[in-house]
Amino acid sequence: MKKKKSNTVVLSMHEVLTRAKKVGIGRIVKDSEIDYSDIPALTDEQLKKLKPLGRPLISGFPRKAISIRIDEDVLSKIKKKAKKQGIPYQSLINDILKKAV
Numbered sequence: 027m028k029k030k031k032s033n034t035v036v037l038s039m040h041e042v043l044t045r046a047k048k049v050g051i052g053r054i055v056k057d058s059e060i061d062y063s064d065i066p067a068l069t070d071e072q073l074k075k076l077k078p079l080g081r082p083l084i085s086g087f088p089r090k091a092i093s094i095r096i097d098e099d100v101l102s103k104i105k106k107k108a109k110k111q112g113i114p115y116q117s118l119i120n121d122i123l124k125k126a127v
Contacts, residue, residue: 089120 037045096104101115104122108115 104118105115108118111118
């Protein structure tokens with residue numbers, strides 16, 4: 027167990043699981059064991075208000091998250107240019123690559 031400055035206790039995953047077992051929690055519950063009977067069904071009005079999770083598709087094509095290394099000066103220039111255009115810098119990089127291939 028480690029202590030941080032603000033009296034916050036940081037536990038390792040092993041310590042969390044060990045403590046959970048001591049107090050009787052930590053059992054893995056299967057979906058089939060969950061009782062949903064006390065949860066009321068959503069109304070049509072509530073369903074209409076729901077918003078999809080995740081990032082929206084742009085141009086109908088899903089995007090793939092990757093990690094690349096770019097020179098700091100190049101990234102800085104791209105970020106400045108993207109800010110001027112009012113778009114995320116990742117979108118600008120995508121646009122530049124799309125035009126190049």
